[in-house]
Amino acid sequence: MSGEFSDVAELIRRFDAYDYLLDVGTATALYLALELGRPLLLEGEPGVGKTTAAKALALSLDAPLIRLQCYEGLSANEALYDWNYQRQLLAIKLSEARGDALDEADLFTEEFLQERPILRCVRHRGPAAPVLLVDEIDRADDEFEALLLEFLGESAVTVPELGTFTAMRPPVVVLTSNRSRDLHDALRRRCLYHWIDYPEPERAVAIVRRMVPSANLALIEHATAFVGQIRGADLDKAPGVAETIDWVSALVTLGVADLVREDVVVSLGALAKTPDDRAVLRGELMKGPP
Structure with missing residues (x-):
């Protein structure tokens, strides 16, 4: 989302309008993430303003905020996409009542696709690209990080039954971590990084x-x-x-x-x-x- 702010100083002023007093280091990290089109990983102790920074960024960009709250056991069905099994079952029953037959291809179509936060970002068609907040990524299991790699690298999500969805405008991605565990190098390489310290x-x-x-x-x-x-x-x-x-x-x-x-x-x-x-x-x- 290059060009949204003329410089770091303007970003600081825009955040100030939403009662978030940025330090120069955090402002620079956010500015570079926008200009370079890269995800930003914010780490720091709990309560230093990592989550609030992502919220203020969405307000400053006049963009929708889509939040994915991480936790142990978070799965692809909850983060990427899922299928509406109840609607699929209803379709099967209606088909049987009509004497028709549905095959697997009939059941795994966009009609039955349920968007979760990440796919919702990819398929977003509003006037502004959304801000995706992947909050407390360190609370999710190691395996979950692998699910994010395609999205972070290509702004895309692959649904095996339907193909690959790619964002028209790559979303702005902010990940936060309290360092309760180490994150994999593959995820870190895809992100710009900034540590938010306690304020002076x-x-x-x-x-x-x-x-x-x-x-x-x-x-x-x-x-x-x-x-x-x-x-x-x-x-x-x-x-x-x-x-x-x-x-x-x-x-x-x-x-x-x-x-x-x-x-x-x-x-x-x-x-x-x-x-x-x-x-x-x-x-x-x-x-x-x-």
Whole structure:
């Protein structure tokens, strides 16, 4: 989708209009993926904005977003295409009632084809190419990656009974991974790559201010500094930007103006995701503001 943005700066401005404050590194990776027509693999810790970046990209391009949420056991029938077995069975019964005979070729036609996210992207005929978000690819099985290779390399899907479908306009593909397992080299070679890190303190403050405008600056600065500080602690799940936003929103809802009141502790459910992490965060919080 070359030419959608004149340069990296314009991409940053367009994302800003949808409340996503891009850093230059991520903006450059997105810009190059569009200009070169290559899939983009975004990796980073949970909560740094990988999924939201794909959503903001679709909004900025005024393109439909098609999301494929990955999980263990994800199959081709759920990701690429499937057959409408109920309609096939009904067709068989109606044919028998008429005294006709249906062979296999009659049952495996486009009439009975069900599009799943990837085939839906390939067959999309709207004014703008869709953005396909393959979310948390690391949660799918190793075998699933092999199913993506034809699509990532050729923007095509082969249905043995019908042939190969190729996209009129290659979709914009963003894959995300939390690095819960290593991805195969064959998949990585087909993608541009970018690691999204936790934002630096100044940008973290700007992001939270944008997303929680009702919070005062002192609360935001102390909350983001605290979160940045405790990421170095021994936590099961270090809080990301998303958790920071949730926490500040919770504090505002509780009427907390700064991290000095003891009742801040009751809001930690927005930040900590395990009992052990809650205990660690409570201990750090009771030491006082960073």
